[in-house]
Amino acid sequence: MGNMSQHERKFKRRSMLYIPGNNPGMLQQGAVYGADGVLLDLEDAVALNQKDAARILVRHMLQNLDYSGCEVTVRINHLDTPFGRKDLEEMVPLQPDALRLPKVETVESLQETLKIIEQIEDEHGLPHDQMKVHAMIETALGVQNVYEIAGCSPRIDAISIGGQDLAADMQLVKSNDGIGIDYARKQIVMAAKARRIDVFDTVYVDVDDEEGLRDVTEYIKKLGFTGKAVINPRQVEIVNSVFTPTEAEIRKAVRVYKAFERNKKEGIGVFAVDGKMVDAPVVQRAIRVLEMADIELDTL
Amino acid sequence: MILKEKAQAGTFESSDILIMVEPLEAGAGRKIELKSIVMQQYGDDILQQLHRELDALGVQDVRIIANDKGALALTISARLETAIKRSAGIKAS
Numbered sequence: 095m096g097n098m099s100q101h102e103r104k105f106k107r108r109s110m111l112y113i114p115g116n117n118p119g120m121l122q123q124g125a126v127y128g129a130d131g132v133l134l135d136l137e138d139a140v141a142l143n144q145k146d147a148a149r150i151l152v153r154h155m156l157q158n159l160d161y162s163g164c165e166v167t168v169r170i171n172h173l174d175t176p177f178g179r180k181d182l183e184e185m186v187p188l189q190p191d192a193l194r195l196p197k198v199e200t201v202e203s204l205q206e207t208l209k210i211i212e213q214i215e216d217e218h219g220l221p222h223d224q225m226k227v228h229a230m231i232e233t234a235l236g237v238q239n240v241y242e243i244a245g246c247s248p249r250i251d252a253i254s255i256g257g258q259d260l261a262a263d264m265q266l267v268k269s270n271d272g273i274g275i276d277y278a279r280k281q282i283v284m285a286a287k288a289r290r291i292d293v294f295d296t297v298y299v300d301v302d303d304e305e306g307l308r309d310v311t312e313y314i315k316k317l318g319f320t321g322k323a324v325i326n327p328r329q330v331e332i333v334n335s336v337f338t339p340t341e342a343e344i345r346k347a348v349r350v351y352k353a354f355e356r357n358k359k360e361g362i363g364v365f366a367v368d369g370k371m372v373d374a375p376v377v378q379r380a381i382r383v384l385e386m387a388d389i390e391l392d393t394l
Numbered sequence: 395m396i397l398k399e400k401a402q403a404g405t406f407e408s409s410d411i412l413i414m415v416e417p418l419e420a421g422a423g424r425k426i427e428l429k430s431i432v433m434q435q436y437g438d439d440i441l442q443q444l445h446r447e448l449d450a451l452g453v454q455d456v457r458i459i460a461n462d463k464g465a466l467a468l469t470i471s472a473r474l475e476t477a478i479k480r481s482a483g484i485k486a487s
Contacts, residue, residue, distance in 0.1 A: 118469040119409035146486035147403050147476045154472040176487030 105165040105191075106130040106386065107252070107292055107321040108337035109330045112169075114139035115148035121155045124164070127327035128334060131165035136181050137172075137196050145177045149184055156188045167228060169194040173207055182207075186214040189225045192252070197259065198229040199236045201246050208247055223248070228294075232256030233263040237278045244289040254323065255282050257296030270306060272313075283318040292320040301326040311336040339383045347383035350376060351394055395451050395482045403476035404465075411465040415477040416457040423455060424448060430462035443470055451478050 111129035113120045115136045124132040134155070140148040152168060168190045170181035185193060193211070198204050212222050227249045231240050237260070244253050257275050266274035279295070286293035295314040298307045311322055311333050322333045339347070350367050354377045357365045364373045384391060397417035404412040418425070426444055430437055440462060448456065451474075458474075465473070 150476045151472040154468040158468040
């Protein structure tokens with residue numbers, strides 16, 4: 095569920111590494127780069143004449159490979175393509191942690207896809223509440239409908255922005271500053287927050303520009319994104335480090351949480367730490383920092 | 395499975411295997427040519443795997459030319475399945 099704490103959810107979601115679905119070398123090594131999740135891609139990273147090969151290869155990978163410690167998501171082709179239905183038929187029975195659906199634009203089309211997923215699960219005697227679904231918002235229409243999309247089903251536990259397709263749909267001139275998709279980023283974050291689900295930022299395509307990646311990751315973290323998709327193992331560490339609390343942040347969070355526990359026993363809800371007021375939202379943020387730092391609250 | 399035409403799957407990239415399939419006339423049996431960068435250690439295992447999986451797919455009369463660049467067994471399975479299905483005319487959609 096979207097408002098689950100990270101411990102309840104099994105995985106952190108700072109970085110999600112896209113892996114082309116027809117590349118066995120990359121698929122078999124996907125879990126070793128330190129990304130919190132791997133996105134096995136049957137869509138844009140696979141040539142049209144290799145869709146069958148990628149689907150079969152990813153199926154064998156999911157059946158045989160241990161991606162332990164990584165959230166495994168499969169991005170399928172859109173149902174409007176000749177490949178989407180078959181992708182669902184082969185991937186749903188394998189129940190990866192999540193399916194990522196590209197170009198979700200309306201609640202109606204999303205519900206149609208969810209219905210097909212459930213039909214396949216019924217055919218295989220599988221529950222409807224295990225495999226999550228992530229909706230990608232990649233068009234202007236999707237951005238306009240994102241709040242409804244994000245709340246369409248309890249299975250939707252994350253949404254993400256697909257910057258490349260969105261820029262194309264909006265007929266934007268290519269730019270590195272992301273100004274053209276800034277409104278969409280903020281709207282998508284707000285929808286996710288309102289629905290209490292996670293939200294992922296788009297990829298940073300210039301893999302040689304590490305400084306640019308760090309800058310944009312710091313920016314989208316401030317906007318409220320949960321994490322970011324990456325396309326190269328070299329990008330993982332940068333994104334993880336931005337989303338990992340600093341030592342100073344952790345120390346502050348420990349002080350806040352300890353003071354909260356102390357004051358709670360005396361029935362005090364608002365107090366001060368380091369001369370600054372602390373109330374429930376501040377405590378909540380401190381708990382989030384501690385979770386991101388892998389610190390168990392009951393050890394404090 | 396009934397093979398209809400020549401087909402191939404996979405690549406020459408590291409950790410992959412390129413498998414070419416050609417249907418042969420009934421009774422011809424299997425003619426498998428395997429090259430592998432790990433031939434000495436795993437050549438027999440790969441051949442056994444190919445035979446086992448051709449059995450499972452119900453393919454008896456076929457020429458297979460396989461060029462292995464250190465693929466995992468699961469990749470060999472996937473590429474063989476893809477090549478056979480392509481040869482049998484099973485589409486991606």
